[in-house]
């Protein structure tokens with residue numbers, strides 16, 4: 236694995252190694268980034284360091300919805316403007332950002348921090364499902380919107396949650412499945428097209 | 439100018455992991471090349487024309503280009519998406535289990551056409567029926583056979599005498615059945631009832647649709663499951679990841695049925 240020449244200075248070798256651990260960064264990019272940083276003015280390097288430390292020190296997980304936040308509870312969970320009877324369940328904090336961008340949703344969230352992935356050994360116990368269920372038992376929730384991704388694992392997770400939540404007498408809905416905006420029918424796969432047909436509506 | 443060499447193959451998508459923001463590395467099971475890995479580019483983008491055709495557990499016809507490290511999927515067309523699997527948690531979980539077994543039992547680039555056909559037919563059968571347990575047992579037995587671990591069920595694996603219609607003993611290390619006289623000569627043995635032995639032989643010697651017509655009892659199903667699972671656990675030296683999930687879903691489904 237170690238393909239750096241031996242004479243490379245230790246701090247450089249170490250940083251290349253660290254970059255290499257990041258997603259999407261191979262050994263070549265890790266080297267490029269490292270040598271870029273070597274030439275960077277010191278105050279820029281410090282700013283970069285401080286921002287990295289800040290996300291570790293200043294961010295917490297909201298103890299209610301499990302979103303990443305500066306406060307606990309997070310701003311969304313604390314807001315009296317939002318509809319507290321509605322919970323939208325998502326896989327990751329990034330999904331909340333996507334939902335918030337559209338400004339069409341005014342309920343609360345719950346972040347699972349992953350998705351059931353049996354082949355990778357990720358089961359319900361590895362996600363924030365127990366926390367969701369205890370929320371549903373104590374809060375005044377009337378509807379849960381399952382907004383996990385529309386792939387096999389997201390669908391399996393949604394079906395599993397539906398089985399757990401329905402007995403609690405709470406309405407469970409799933410984001411509509413269909414053709415993505417900008418797509419062409421010709422290239423649509425069988426599953427997408429069947430779902431889109433099932434979900435057709437009057438115009 | 440370099441000419442990109444393209445080739446075409448059928449494949450069942452076993453699994454995938456994210457390579458970068460939009461790209462994924464997929465594990466494919468093909469009829470002629472066995473298990474291969476290939477890159478699907480831009481697959482997380484909304485306008486991807488490929489995505490639905492290379493979703494997990496889809497049977498597709500693919501066009502690939504030779505790449506420097508991994509080959510690259512350039513086009514895909516679904517042959518069978520096993521649609522009715524996808525709305526049923528129990529059936530989709532069974533299907534994931536079969537995909538994991540294929541992944542664990544096969545090395546890359548080793549052709550095994552019977553195994554490809556077994557996986558394809560199993561996914562197809564899982565779409566059709568509700569009681570998937572026997573289909574899974576059928577799948578496991580034949581996967582073992584095509585991987586070189588066909589359990590010996592007719593004669594004692596030590597003394598070679600034909601097995602008598604009584605309780606015999608299954609040897610995990612020997613991969614077959616021992617007669618009562620030989621049971622103490624091996625260390626990892628467990629009793630195997632006559633009915634279990636009969637069902638195993640039936641599954642081994644018939645086709646998959648015959649397997650779905652077999653009538654059994656819950657107790658027999660449990661014994662079959664435990665026996666084959668312990669043999670598989672011994673061979674791959676661990677529990678399959680998806681079997682734990684399968685047990686959880688089974689429990690949940692049984693609870694639902696009781697309430698109805």
Ligand SMILES: [Zn+2]
Nearest residue numbers: 297300309312
């Ligand atoms: Zn919160």
Ligand SMILES: [Zn+2]
Nearest residue numbers: 594597617620
């Ligand atoms: Zn014997």
